Amino acid sequence: MDSFQVIILALIQGLTEFLPISSSAHLILPAQLLDWQDQGLSFDVAVNTGSLLAVVIYFRRELATMFFAWTGSIATRQHTDDSKLAWWIILATIPAVVFGFTAKGFIETHFRSIEVIAATTIIFGLLLWVADNMANRQLTEYQAGWKKALVIGFAQALALIPGTSRSGATITAALMLGLGREAAARFSFLMSVPVSLGAAILVTKDLMSSGEAIDYQALSLGILVSFVAAYACIHYFLKVISKMGMTPFVIYRLLLGGALCAVIWL
Template sequence: MSYFEAFILALIQGLTEFLPISSSAHLILPSAILGWEDQGLAFDVAVHVGTLLAVVIYFRHEVVTLLTAFLASIFKGDRSKEAKLAWMIVIATIPACLFGYLMKDFIEVYLRSAWVIAATTIIFGLLLWVVDRNAPLRDDEYQAGWKQALMIGIAQAVAMIPGTSRSGATITAALYLGFTREAAARFSFLMSIPIILLAGSYLGAQLITSGEPVHLGFLLTGIITSFISAYLCIYFFLKMISRMGMTPFVIYRLLLGIGLMVFMMLN
């Protein structure tokens, strides 16, 4: 890996982690088109750290408030709307943990092909378009109950299938349940925090036991680039989502999925 490759891969990860356009579909492009080698566990950990820092720092006030309310709900019986939202995020995290534990090996063996990624990029892009066009757009994230949180959590679990997009699936589910676009995005981003933390911890544990060599320069490039790109992505996405809706991302997903299929048929 070169510094240029590290920069491009971290940039892709930072931008696609929070946009509804599928990070896995983009991360196969450098290897498929340019022949780049796998970036390795250490770099995966680095970009997870960068994106986690971005979302935690952007939502720092919400994170402190929700964490405080969550602890108060346990020790003091707090029943505030912040405590409720914190518990909804916990509930929404459970399906992905169970699905990942049970299905990780199956996904790695059978569902990481470029054809699966291209197909899911298109299918779930069309689903996002249909839901966005018909969404009632009435509720904010504080109105989510346990059933809504569980459904969004199931969508997050399904998004472990490559090409689906974690943010795309969770935003689609939230819109279907009546969230406004901004609320759907905020809930999706907040519930990404425990998932990214768990995924990064898992990869970190694998890295420690693997004995894989660590290149500090590449790691710092990955952390800094993914942090900056993810932070800017969250900022501009939340600023623009109410005006532009999901259609631009749907069009992009369709073009990307079709492009991948054409590329594979020609090679």
């Protein structure tokens, strides 16, 4: 890839990873529509690393507090709000891990197409609109409880299907279960840390065994651009979400889905 392609794909990853519009769909589309070559495993590792660094650094205080509270709960068997939240995040990660190991190959073989992306983009966009407009949004992430966390975890597992959107599915589920907009977004972002870390480790393992040539200059650029874009996305999304709600993202998903349907039919 040349530098222009690296920047565009890294921007797409950084901007869409935490917005409810599906990063996987947007990364697939350039290859499908513009006939770009596949970016390869090494680039996937790079841009995912940039996004992971962004969420970890942005929520560094919350993550540190949760980690020490969690380790303390193991030692003393006494729980605080932060230790409970940490356990719920761990629990919510399990469905994605199970589905990832059992269904990832099948999904990559059968679901990485414009037709699937168009359908999931529209369907899950409408579900997001329903959740945002009809849910009773009163709970914080500290009031979620393990049952709600597990349901949100199953929603996260659905994001293995391109076009679904990991953040979109988890935010939709959280809203339907009564979490407020900001609480739903924060819970979704915190959930992304163990999943993204695990995915990065697995893809790195695949990369090491693949013998793929590595362009370190392109990867460094991809990490930097993805990090900056993702950090800015998290910051401004949390700033404006309580005021504008999910409607702009729903409209975007419907327009994108409609455009993809037009491409298919033409």
